[in-house]
Each structure stands twice: as structure tokens, then as C-alpha cells.
Amino acid sequence: MGSWWSKENSSPGKDLRVFIQNSLWPFEDCWIQIEHAVNTICDVLQNPQEFPLVQEVAKGGSYGRGTVLRGKSDGTLVVLLSGFKQSGDEKISQREIILDKIWKRVEDLKHSMALEYNLQTQRSQGRLILQLSTKWQSIIFEVLPAFNTLGFSTKPSPQIYRELKKFSHSTAAYPGEFLVCFTKLQQKFFNNCPRNLKDLILLVKYWYQKCVKEMDKSSQLPQYALELLTVYAWEQGCGQDQFDIAEGIRTVLGLIKQYEHLCVYWTVYYNFEDVTVRKILHSQLWAQRPVILDPTNPKNNVSQDKNECWAQLNLKAHEWLSSLCLDDKSPGPSWNILPTTLYATPGHRLDKFIHKFLQPSQNFLDQTSKAIDIICKFLREKCFQRSEDQKIKIQDIIRGGSTAKGTALKSGSDADLIVLPESLKSFPSQKHNRFRIIKEIHKELEACQQEKKFKVKFEISKQKAPGVLSFSLKSIEFDAELEERVKFDVLFAFNVLGQWDSVSPPSPSVYAELIQLYESSDYVEGEFSSCFTGLQRDFIISRPTKLKSLICLVKHWYKQCERKLKGKGSLPPKYALELLTVYAWEKGSEAPDFHTAEGFQAVLELVTKYRQLCVFWLVNYNFEDVTVGKFLLAQIQKTRPVILDPAEPTGDVGGGDRWCWHLLAQEAKAWLLSSLCFKDGRRCPVNSWDVPTSQTLESYGAKLHHDLAEMLSSGS
Incomplete structure (x- = not known):
């Protein structure tokens, strides 16, 4: 399974885009033919003289979402009708009449036109299937009559979802009928996705198809679930039109590895404000994971009852990522996102959420601590020793920020290293010497990066903020479910506390001096807070x-x-x-x-x-x-x-x-x-x-x- 990727892996981001364009996009001439055929069929179905009840034909499935893979793919043509509200046997009967009429009209169309494509129809009780085929592309469409729930509105009102809940409890509802009523919204949702995101979706679907060939096919996952998971990964971890496609695929597979925690939903078309909709959402969010809610229909959990398939995909994702490990034993960078949201985590599971998703691993904390020991020792021994300021000595280096406090977050936390040079004797001296000293410390950190070996990745920031020098340490462990990273700010400060013993409070004179400076000069609030780290x-x-x-x-x-x-x-x-x-x-x-x-x-x-x-x-x-x-x-x-x-x-x-x-x-x-x-x-x-x-x-x-x-x- 890894061969198709390894072939493209010499330069993942660039080569994957070439792979997608050359191997996954439908051929342009085939696509033009299929689009022409679909538009012709839709025009016929929307002819008011022939089909007076048809208000619109919505295009769904991979075709409607713009995520068609080369070769075989799926689509739906949802015929949105007015006055289609009957229940029970009468509704089923009317549905059959409508499908028969559409089938006969498509058959007439097929025989009356010299088509550049092949059009096949299949009619069985309750279903009408159209298969459009060209030389290199085939799309199977299911034709589905449905009540035009949305009317001509672009955003559904809560009333629509209240009615949906009511009708869903009716035994007379045709299975899946109310799902297809939201096809237009699905199309709109995916129309907002940039081209590169749709390319990533194609790659994920292609990977899934490769997996399915080696898996138990008894309980396959709807590809729509993986499409939504990919959108979620991009929204939470990137959100840019241009991105590294290799990072994207690693992120999606990383989420699949955590399928037992997945809880994905959107609030673009419905939210928690309406009481009835809130109850629907809460009911879904309490369900056993994985949960991936259709962004257009809160009653549709597209991953429900597919745990066996998710478990098999988990193994494939782990196997695939393991085969891609680089020299530093990591599969490469990915986006930092969680498989679930805090919002949807019940109160009795918050402690587990914190431990699982927020707190850095002890291994990373230990490695970071050792790396900081090396850096601090290097700065004490080498800083200013190779410059004109050899007379300057470092009295101490104070560790601060969330890492030192024990409140660091796995996905990225801050930490401070406060260098206390002996030469600084007052608050003003700290202000006047900041640029010269930071420049020297920057030079020594670069030397430390070259001379020492770390079990974490050490990166010095190129961003140049006045008076601050930043670097980051991040995990290189392959099995880390979320990239662990700590960003350090190196600052220097006047040692105002002297040999403070941390048992008794500082002398009041320290604060009196600070207050007098604050009240009598152009002191910026917090400018000397580093002295009190x-x-x-x-x-x-x-x-x-x-x-x-x-x-x-x-x-x-x-x-x-x-x-x-x-x-x-x-x-x-x-x-x-x-x-x-x-x-x-x-x-x-x-x-x-x-x-x-x-x-x-x-x-x-x-x-x-x-x-x-x-x-x-x-x-x-x-x-x-x-x-x-x-x-x-x-x-x-x-x-x-x-x-x-x-x-x-x-x-x-x-x-x-x-x-x-x-x-x-x-x-x-x-x-x-x-x-x-x-x-x-x-x-x-x-x-x-x-x-x-x-x-x-x-x-x-x-x-x-x-x-x-x-x-x-x-x-x-």
C-alpha cells in the first residue's frame, strides 16, 4: 500500500500535488462530457411543462461536492418537489410514480440524442440509478425525489430542524428521505472549500480505496465521513488556501488513529441557540465515539455503527505513517489539532481530556528539562566570553512561563529564560542595554545549537522582536498524537531581588523603587515584569x-x-x-x-x-x-x-x-x-x-x- 506514496515521497508536498493532478483528477474532456450530460438531464427534469412539481434538481454525492476521483465515482440527483408531504403508503406510491416518469423521460432522452457518452438506467422498486460513462470516467447517480424542505432560503431556520425531529419519529418516513433534503446545503458547504483542500480530500479518498481492497468489506465507512474529517482537519489546523498537502494527509491519518475520541461537528447551519436543536445536538454529542455530524443535518452521524471499519483504518493509518518515518524517527510535520472539542466533553470526562489532550507527556517534559539544563549551562559558561563584553558575568538564569509553573499545554506553550547579568544595577540600565545584550545571547544560542546534541528539536526563531529572543523545542517522537512544542523567550533583566530566598517576601523597598519609576517617567506597564519572573x-x-x-x-x-x-x-x-x-x-x-x-x-x-x-x-x-x-x-x-x-x-x-x-x-x-x-x-x-x-x-x-x-x- 505504501508504494504509491513512497514513489512520490522524495519531496512530499510538491510531488503529491503532481500525483493528484496526474492521477486523481478526472480527465478534462471526460469531465466536460459528463457535465454536459448532467446539465441536459437536469434541464429536462426542471421543465415545468413536463414536471410541474419539480422546483429544482440538487446535485449531491461526490459529484455535487466537487470531490470526484478519476475512474469510478458517485453522485445523486435530488429532485426537489413542492407539495410532497403525504405520509404512509400514499407517499411511497407517489414516489414510485415520480421515479417511473423520470425513468421513462431519461430513456426517451437516451434514444433521441446522439450522445458522446454512455447512459445506462436501472429501475427497481424504490430506486432509479443512472450511470454516465465516458472512455475514462464513470459516475453512478441515484435519482431521489424529496420534499423541498429549504425552499429558496440560503440558510435553514431552526423551525426546519424542529420539523425534522418530528418527522424522523414517524414510521411513515421513507428511509433517508430527510437526509437528501439538505443536499443543496452540502453542496454549498463544499463550494466554500478551496481547490487545494479538495485535492487533499481526493488524496484521502484514494488512500481509503487502497485500504478497502485489503480490508473486511462487510461494514465500509461512507467516504463522506472522511471528506468531512478532512475539512475539519484543515479548518482547525490550517485554514489557508495554500498549504503543504503532505502535512494535511499526515494530520488526517493522525485523527484516524484517534478514532475512539473523534467528535466533529459544525455550527454553520444550526447551533445551540434553539432549545430543540440544542437537544438534538446534545443527544448526538453524548453518543459513543466516533461522532462526525453532517454540517447540514444534526441528526446525521455519518460515522455511526462503523467501529469495525474505523479499527481497521486505524491499523492502516499507523502502518502507513510508520513507513514514512524520517531520519529523526518522525513521519514529518502535521497540524496541531484535537480529535474532539472541549465544548462537547462532559464534565465527568474533563480530567481525562486534560490528561489525554492538553498536558505534555512526561517524556517530553524530561527531555525539555535536560535540553534547558544544557542551554543554561552553555550560556553561563560561554556567554560574553567571545565578545568585547568579557567582563560581563551572568549571575543567574531564572526559568519562568507555563513550563516552569507546571501549566504547559501539549499543543504549544510558552516558557521564559530570564538571564540576569551582573552588570545591570538598576531598572534604567536594563532598558538601555537590551539590544546589545540580546544580540550577544542570540549569537551564543546559535553556537549552542551547533555544538550540542538534543533529544528534542531546537529551532531559533527568525522573528526579531525588540529586546526578546525566541527559540522552540519540539518533540520528535513518532507516536506523539499531537506535536509537542514549547516556545521559549530569552530575556535579560536587572536582578532586583538579589539573593532572594523565596521563603520570605521581597523587601518593600524593591516595590517602592519600581513605583517611583512608574509614576515619574515614561515607564511602560509591565516593562520590568521579567525582573519578577x-x-x-x-x-x-x-x-x-x-x-x-x-x-x-x-x-x-x-x-x-x-x-x-x-x-x-x-x-x-x-x-x-x-x-x-x-x-x-x-x-x-x-x-x-x-x-x-x-x-x-x-x-x-x-x-x-x-x-x-x-x-x-x-x-x-x-x-x-x-x-x-x-x-x-x-x-x-x-x-x-x-x-x-x-x-x-x-x-x-x-x-x-x-x-x-x-x-x-x-x-x-x-x-x-x-x-x-x-x-x-x-x-x-x-x-x-x-x-x-x-x-x-x-x-x-x-x-x-x-x-x-x-x-x-x-x-x-
Whole structure:
């Protein structure tokens, strides 16, 4: 099976496109003949004098979707009728009359025209089959009369799906009748797919046909299911008109390997807003995986009862990908996507979802840690040793970001390496020396990349942001179901904390100096937050493991919203959601073990109440110092939301009106209304934590409140 691919594999992306064009596209002259024949037949069927009830002929199947393979393929001609609403025997009888009339008319057409193609008809009870053939192409069409459910609308109303649910329970409904009513929508759905995506679909279908020859044919999968899976892979992982076709096929096969988790659906023609449609969707999304819903018809799970076939395809996909492993033991890059959505994951399965799909493997974390040890040691020993700045010494390198905190995501997380040069003695010196020092560190990282060997792939970013140097480490393990990657930002900072022992809080003078600089210069908020990376890391790392897992879940939710809302406005920083999650847990639970769905619900409820949020901590700074105390008091009186960085008081990541919290709140409301995340195993709503939206000074004790009152009354 791998021979057809290996032949094209010397340069996969380029050669696969040539392979598709030369071997999978129908020949142009054959295609023109078939299109002419189809259009002729459709014109006859839409002649109001001969067929007065016919409103339109919709083209479906591979033909209608534009995914016809060279050789043999399928299609449907759905004859959309007005007044076709009878039930029971009367409906079946009328259907037979219509098919007989169409069959006789096509027979007349076949004998009355000198055709450049071969047209065969087959009439049996309940079915009419037309086979159009040219020298190199054959398409078998089934002709299906159907009620014109959609009328002339371009987007169905919820009422159509409510009627669909009602009619589907009727025993008089012809099997599959209501599926074909949505053929026009299917055609429209695929018309929006770019040409390269349809080429990828052809390749996936060709691969499937190769597999079928070696498989048990008793329970084959509809090719429509693989077409939809390919569209899903492209939408979630790429979305560009131009892409590497080899990456696309690897991604689709990677999803097939995870068929037991597949849950794929769209909300372009129906969604969760209507109560009846929401119930249909929930019923489908609760079903045993794999689930692939027709984007035009929520009652049509195109992969239902095909587990035996999926299991066989899984073996073929694994075998095929294994045969393609490169020198680094990986089959090559693919798109980072999940086989299921968080939205459709019931609350009692959230812990498994986090472990399976969000958290990096321990092996990758271990390899990353070893790689970072090598890089840090290299920088300590070699940095500035080959430059004019040999007098500069590195005091320490602080690890920060989600990887250091234990909240990294498998699909890509951030991490920080904060280099602390001995020569920087103040905040201003950090600002003035950034470009020179970063340039030197960049040079040393490139040398490290050449001189050291890593068990993870080490890539230095070519993007040049001011004062920041980035590189990434990614997994090269073949069996990784999702490419694991961590992006590192290398920054340098003034060692403001000195020999801080991480047990007691920093000296108040540190914050007083920062505040004075903030209030008296062109200081940009957060400009010196890198100096407090160790405090940010330790604030999270000391928390229970399950809270860090909840943070991972909230960050994944945030990334989903970020993708959906792209271009609509600036969302608050992800760090704000991390801190909000900690706050929700502190005020709502504080237990090391808790129900993840309850915590997730509490966080989203806080997001919906963003205009009331005032969240801060007094673990590293407090009101004891006059300068710091007055500044904090001013901070917490600002426009809501206020969420202060527990490591650095000038950092308000709530931001008041600075960010578009309302967009995030709208998404949170929608999720709270209809996501399965907030249903337990019995499909009952989960409980939520009772979390106050505003932190009060009184909660820190009467003495603090009294001291602040005295501070204000004295005018200090």
C-alpha cells in the first residue's frame, strides 16, 4: 500500500500535488462530457411543462461536492418537489410514480440524442440509478425525489430542524428521505472549500480505496465521513488556501488513529441557540465515539455503527505513517489539532481530556528539562566570553512561563529564560542595554545549537522582536498524537531581588523603587515584569496539581476563544485568566482535590461578571510601606476589572477598559448555557463554587483596615 506514496515521497508536498493532478483528477474532456450530460438531464427534469412539481434538481454525492476521483465515482440527483408531504403508503406510491416518469423521460432522452457518452438506467422498486460513462470516467447517480424542505432560503431556520425531529419519529418516513433534503446545503458547504483542500480530500479518498481492497468489506465507512474529517482537519489546523498537502494527509491519518475520541461537528447551519436543536445536538454529542455530524443535518452521524471499519483504518493509518518515518524517527510535520472539542466533553470526562489532550507527556517534559539544563549551562559558561563584553558575568538564569509553573499545554506553550547579568544595577540600565545584550545571547544560542546534541528539536526563531529572543523545542517522537512544542523567550533583566530566598517576601523597598519609576517617567506597564519572573512562577508552582490542571483547561478554553474572536478586538492577557482561576479556587474550594467541572464553571461565571472584578494578593507586597500602600489603594480603586499581578503591583492584567472583556464574557455565557462541560455523568447540571467577584480589604483583617484608614487620614 505504501508504494504509491513512497514513489512520490522524495519531496512530499510538491510531488503529491503532481500525483493528484496526474492521477486523481478526472480527465478534462471526460469531465466536460459528463457535465454536459448532467446539465441536459437536469434541464429536462426542471421543465415545468413536463414536471410541474419539480422546483429544482440538487446535485449531491461526490459529484455535487466537487470531490470526484478519476475512474469510478458517485453522485445523486435530488429532485426537489413542492407539495410532497403525504405520509404512509400514499407517499411511497407517489414516489414510485415520480421515479417511473423520470425513468421513462431519461430513456426517451437516451434514444433521441446522439450522445458522446454512455447512459445506462436501472429501475427497481424504490430506486432509479443512472450511470454516465465516458472512455475514462464513470459516475453512478441515484435519482431521489424529496420534499423541498429549504425552499429558496440560503440558510435553514431552526423551525426546519424542529420539523425534522418530528418527522424522523414517524414510521411513515421513507428511509433517508430527510437526509437528501439538505443536499443543496452540502453542496454549498463544499463550494466554500478551496481547490487545494479538495485535492487533499481526493488524496484521502484514494488512500481509503487502497485500504478497502485489503480490508473486511462487510461494514465500509461512507467516504463522506472522511471528506468531512478532512475539512475539519484543515479548518482547525490550517485554514489557508495554500498549504503543504503532505502535512494535511499526515494530520488526517493522525485523527484516524484517534478514532475512539473523534467528535466533529459544525455550527454553520444550526447551533445551540434553539432549545430543540440544542437537544438534538446534545443527544448526538453524548453518543459513543466516533461522532462526525453532517454540517447540514444534526441528526446525521455519518460515522455511526462503523467501529469495525474505523479499527481497521486505524491499523492502516499507523502502518502507513510508520513507513514514512524520517531520519529523526518522525513521519514529518502535521497540524496541531484535537480529535474532539472541549465544548462537547462532559464534565465527568474533563480530567481525562486534560490528561489525554492538553498536558505534555512526561517524556517530553524530561527531555525539555535536560535540553534547558544544557542551554543554561552553555550560556553561563560561554556567554560574553567571545565578545568585547568579557567582563560581563551572568549571575543567574531564572526559568519562568507555563513550563516552569507546571501549566504547559501539549499543543504549544510558552516558557521564559530570564538571564540576569551582573552588570545591570538598576531598572534604567536594563532598558538601555537590551539590544546589545540580546544580540550577544542570540549569537551564543546559535553556537549552542551547533555544538550540542538534543533529544528534542531546537529551532531559533527568525522573528526579531525588540529586546526578546525566541527559540522552540519540539518533540520528535513518532507516536506523539499531537506535536509537542514549547516556545521559549530569552530575556535579560536587572536582578532586583538579589539573593532572594523565596521563603520570605521581597523587601518593600524593591516595590517602592519600581513605583517611583512608574509614576515619574515614561515607564511602560509591565516593562520590568521579567525582573519578577521567579515570583510569578512560585505563586503558581506551589499550588495543588489539580489546580494547575484546571489552569491548563482554562488556557485551552481561552485559546479556542482567541481563535474564534480573532480580528474582533484585543482580548485580555492569558495571564489574567490564570490568576482568575487561582482566585476562584482560593475563594470557592481550597481543596487539593475537587470537581474540575465545578471549578471551570466558577471561572467562566467570573468572566461573565468582569465589570465587578477586583482581585489582588498581598503575598509579595502589602500596605505596610507607605509608598506601596498608597499605590495599591489607588490600583484597586481603578475601573473594573482589576486583577493585580501578585508578583508586581504595577501590572493590572484586568486592565479596566483596556481590553475587550465583553467578547470573552459573551463566549463564557454561551458555554455556560449549552456546553456539555457543565453536565455530569447523569446529564445533570454540575454545582458551581460560590466565589465573590471583589476582593475586600476587610477580608485581610480589621488591623489592616484600621492602618489604611490612619494612613489616609494622616495624608501620608
